[in-house]
Amino acid sequence: MTIKEGDKIPNVQLKVMTEKGVGDISTEEIFSNKKVVLFSVPGAFTPTCSAQHLPGFIDHADQIKDKSVDTIICISVNDAFVMDAWGKDRGAGDKVLMVADGNGDFAKALGLELDAKGFGLGMRSQRFSMIVENGSISKLNVEEGGGFEVSKAEVILEQLG
DSSP: OOOOTTOBOOOOEEEEEETTEEEEEEHHHHHTTSEEEEEEESOTTOHHIIIIIHHHHHHTHHHHHTTTOOEEEEEESSOHHHHHHHHHHHTOTTTSEEEEOTTSHHHHHHTOEEEOGGGTOOEEEOOEEEEEETTEEEEEEEOOTTOOSTTSHHHHHHHHO
16 A cells, blocks of 8 residues: 555664764654655666756755755665765765665555566665655655656745745
């Protein structure tokens, strides 16, 4: 079953790069008592993700955070090393938190997994964005069939008002 607006985010363990190396972070820790914008991409360093999706959120990070957003998160079914390298390559800095869903547990728990085996990518996450307030989804934007329209940073800015 696919998650929908009004639903609580499931509690899943994810990975982030810390000063000491790869560290654990739970969705409960990420979303509790916070307003968070999260966007998911099928893969780090892939064309649309690298040229448009992540850069859009980096470019609009200040405007998004001005709307009382505590954290902007980019998540992908990649490992923490790849997410860290991609964030550095794209200049994410402290604007966007790069989070690894290495085993796809979060994507699966949301019902938003993507079978990309035909492209040699295995199981991934669909492209989507969401606004989460205190652990509940207030806006969910899932792309259809490889599109890149509804999950853009500009759409999130409009939804934040």
